[in-house]
Amino acid sequence: MTSTIFLSSFTGALLGTLLLTIGRHQWRQSQARRWLGRAIAIALYLGSLLLLQLQLDSLQAFFTWLGMLSLGAMPAIFLSPRLIATKTD
């Protein structure tokens, strides 16, 4: 249960950042798609925080979430050139 929560929270942070990155670089023409991407990313981030609150006390969940955001975002950014390049090729 615990590992599932933490892994889901990490995945939320990673996918949220990946969506923001793709939106920023790929969906320049479509504002609607860009904003939808942003809304989903924010929902994923919030979901990630809420999941952590199931397991941890609020303050600790918040600090863990801040760490999780950074940790999820870094691989998302480093992976993005591969994913975006594959899409456009």
Added chain:
Amino acid sequence: MQRDTLKKFYIVHSWVGVITGILLFIICFSGALSVFGSPDLKLWSNPSLHTKTSIDPAAIDQLVERYAVDVPEALKHEVMVLLPGAEAFGDLYIWFESEHGPEEQAIALHFDPSTLELIERLEGNPEVIFAQSRAVLTMEQFITQFHANLHMGKLGLILTGLLGLTLMASIVTGLIIHRKILKEMFTFRPWRSLRLMLTDTHKVLSVWGILFHGMIGFTGAFLGLATIILLPAAALVSFQGDQEKLLETFQPEHMPRLSGEPANMSIDKVLRHSLSLGGVTRSIIILGWGDKNALAFTNTVNVDGTGEMASETHNYQLSSGKHLARATAFEMVGGVSGPVLDLIAPLHFGAFGGLTVRIIWGLLGLSTALIAATGIMIWVERRAYGAEGKLSPENYLRLNKFTIGSCSGLVLACASLFWSQRLAPEFIMALFFCVWAMSIPLAFSMKNNYQSNRLLLGLSGAMLMCVPFIDALTLEHHLFNSLDGSHNHLAAIDATLLCIGLALLGIAKRLPRARREEQHKKGRGTKALKPSNEEVADDFLEDQPPAADIVA
């Protein structure tokens, strides 16, 4: 902001980074390991903790009573029981201490946590006993102490504290000079050039982890400078320089008013209640031993993120075992400062939400170390192959070799700690510094920086990969006989080391053997053009990402 002001901040950022970069890498990398110090590395280092040991309150009660009989009354001013366990003090220790002062004396008893047999008895000045008991450090104690003070005592503490401040200065100047921060957050261009890859990595790691890096800088500066500068300063302002009085005022532990009536000491009841509160009970301090009004103070820490974030002290009447009160370490400071001070240590060490938080903190700590290393590499790239710098490229490349020798050498030295813990535990410190010192000439002896890095990382990977096999040869419990489930934690650590070793070997194999030739020539060509002053100063602005660069 004016361009000239920006350039000044850029110069401050790059020079602060290059001067403190290697030291920052050392502190951050050792910090990332220290996060796992307790309980993971402590458990791995101590064979007595490999199988689960439980605390028996009645047995500990009897043990303290039995040994207290032979201790002189003067040494029962303060009785401390340091409890066993990977999240506490490893083995069981009982200390009998006289009143604080220049004539302070103590008796320290060290017990096996499972059999409760006396292993060692030390007597004398507490500081001398403490130094004697730490004469042979375990690898976990070595690395956490190395992170805290580089094994340089007070000077080391000041140095690490100051490094926390320089980290914060680098963050502030970095924020000022990077004007397109939103764009930089989402930009990574790995295939353009080495320099762009380095700058993008540096920026992505810095910007996404900015809150963590800032928090680590602030809390690290506080922890480093607190006991050396802040505590004496606070005592000077409010207590005429009397630090003992300041600590007595704000610490939850206080001496009771003694009644003179003897009474039985119910350590058993106190310990039972404390263990029932959740979290881990680490120690009991008893003041007024043998008296009806004697007080016991238990120290508990939250390890799974469900209780209080800060460690707590529970106060008991020892004769009855009645729970009187609870307080956090800095609660008595009051105001906003108390809760903030309470958060500093758990936040710095990630000691509040179990293994997951330790993994997050460890990886983010590694990212802080990588920021320092990539910062130096960018500085060298811009000078050896770019428009900046007045020296020949060879001089800058020498600095790069030294950086690789120190930084990748530290990784190798840390990997060697796992070997020395098992094969030569008395020489942990000597072997660590030998391996580290030898890495630097090794880095210089290779043909180029790329090969030095490959070699040192490959060696680190090979060393870590072998750790489970060394365990299998030297220990009763190890990864390969863990199916019975009696030592899962040790087996998990061994398996993790094996995986990290394999990953490092894979990374070393994939790293290039030399710099790409066309970049090299282009770089030297640029250098030969003798850039104008404007070009040199504007160089940092060139690395700012243009729109939609990532797809190119």
